[in-house]
Amino acid sequence: MSYPPISEQVEDLDAARAEGHRKIEWAREHMPILAALREEFEADQPFAGQVIGMAMHVEAKTAALTQLLADGGAEVAITGCNPLSTHDDVSAALDEHPRITSYAKRGVDDEEYYAAIEAVIAHEPTVTVDDGMDMVAAIHEDYPELIDSIIGGCEETTTGVHRLRAMDDDGALRYPVFAVNDTPMKRLFDNVHGTGESALANIAMTTNLSYAGKTVVVAGYGDCGRGVAKKAKGQNAHVIVTEVEPRRALEAHMEGYEVTTMADAAERGDVFITTTGNRDVITAEHFERMNDGVVLANAGHFDVEVNLDELSALAVEEREARDGVREYELPNGNRINVLAEGRLVNLAAPTALGHPVEVMDQSFGVQAVAVRELVEHGDQYEAGVHDLPDELDREVAEIKLAAEGVEFDTLSEEQREYMGSWAHGT
Structure with missing residues (x-):
């Protein structure tokens, strides 16, 4: 079935977009990591020429990440990863962006849910960003001809990483995917x-x-x-x-x-x-x-x-x-x-807003640098599940500490040498 974007499904589109933008603006005010990355991405346009396909919980914090990727030059198509987690007003606000098409709608049935994923895949993404692995699975099962043009993907959540590792163990995963969930900046804060x-x-x-x-x-x-x-x-x-x-x-x-x-x-x-x-x-x-x-x-x-x-x-x-x-x-x-x-x-749940904004700023900061890494160095990663390079996770932590005004120590050259040597004894 052909599935329309949210702008063709919402009643009183102008009112929905206005409320969606209000929610997104509040989230962005409390996301200093994404704000710092936005300055870099708007200046450098690292995603120019890329098409990013996303299946995520479409609410205000996710919208801030989606806009960040689009403002960095990408064409973005997004849908939900849970039939009840989408905020239609936020989805409508996203769809107004000239480089974003949103198919996410709350309360869809199974047929509509997978039709929306297929609508995103129809944009022929070069990078996938998943929460639960449904998009990766759909591409491999139904659209394998797209795999050669996909640089790689990122997976947000524990369940998705488990599924991906099982797929990798079976030799069925045919492009590289970062296990974003497993990074310290995601796992220790978002999950806990x-x-x-x-x-x-x-x-x-x-x-x-x-x-x-x-x-x-x-x-x-x-x-x-x-x-x-x-x-x-x-x-x-x-x-x-x-x-x-x-x-x-x-x-x-x-x-x-x-x-x-x-x-x-x-x-x-x-x-x-x-x-x-x-x-x-x-x-x-x-x-x-x-x-x-x-x-x-x-x-x-x-x-x-x-x-x-x-x-x-x-x-x-x-x-x-x-x-x-x-x-x-x-x-x-x-x-x-x-x-x-x-x-x-x-x-x-009816009143659900997801994780606190500050927590998702960290998680989505990791997502953003993971996508940047794929675009810049994707050819260095073979098909399979990969840990995100630790220096990228540290980069996000340093941005957060700077935003919070927190100072921390660094190793001296002597300390760095000591920690990296096996020759020093007692």
Whole structure:
């Protein structure tokens, strides 16, 4: 199916664009890293002649990155990476830029979602920027003839990197992709602080409930789970962690959290937050053990962590208890409340705004320098998943510190020599 840009789908386009620009301007005011890079990119036009295809959460912070790439000379086509995370007004504002075409629209069905991705691919991108790997997958499966003209790609999130590494292990990934998610400036801040703060904030706003005194069950103790657990504990909740990886389970235990199985936690939790990136983390065997009124939210990428098909099959009645809250009543009378249709709660809930602006400034700063690296030195990278060169990640950190007025020490030549030598002993 042919899929139109957002400007052909939104009612009262002028009003939508005005509100979208207002949101984007607020974000840009609090993104000093992108501001510094914008000066460089506008002057140097590093992306002139490039077509960048993006599948991202289309909201104000993402818009700031998209505009940055376009202002650096690129033609950009963008769509969403989650059916419920797009802000239509922001998408409409982006589409007004002379070098940006936005197909992102909130609330699309599966057919429309993939048609929008295909519409982006029809621009024949030379660089891809993904959040979840759906665009990379679509190109490889349906448009392999474009691969030879693609310099490389960047992947934003944990789930996408996992998928890419699996694809790479199978020898199926045919162009280089930077694992932006794995850089320290992304992983240590976006995943820990961004996910921790935004997931809990959006659960609270959607339910109007407190964490104090409740038992919060966090499924998964990677960077995202660590952030959620830390922030929930800081709001006076009792935190239970479930894990499948023994070293992470031990880490959570040593951090002072109760660690147990989901089967055990299901009987005691008040709020359940999944952060695993895997499927069937909470299933029928757990639903049947849960107490009345529990809240279930997913902070992973795809809507597969809570098995909603099994929950719906168990339920004797379903209703919308609040905006963004689906209540399932079980035969025993207990009610289970699922937020945002089991999708990414910090972006798909009705009031969701995603991660804090300052956090995404860092993540998108890394994305921007990663795209610059591909354009300038893409021929140096073979097909496969690559770590971003550490000096680029440090560049983004230094820009942030300068913007915050923070001074830090540097190594002397003697110290640098000492740290780089094996000959110095005690």
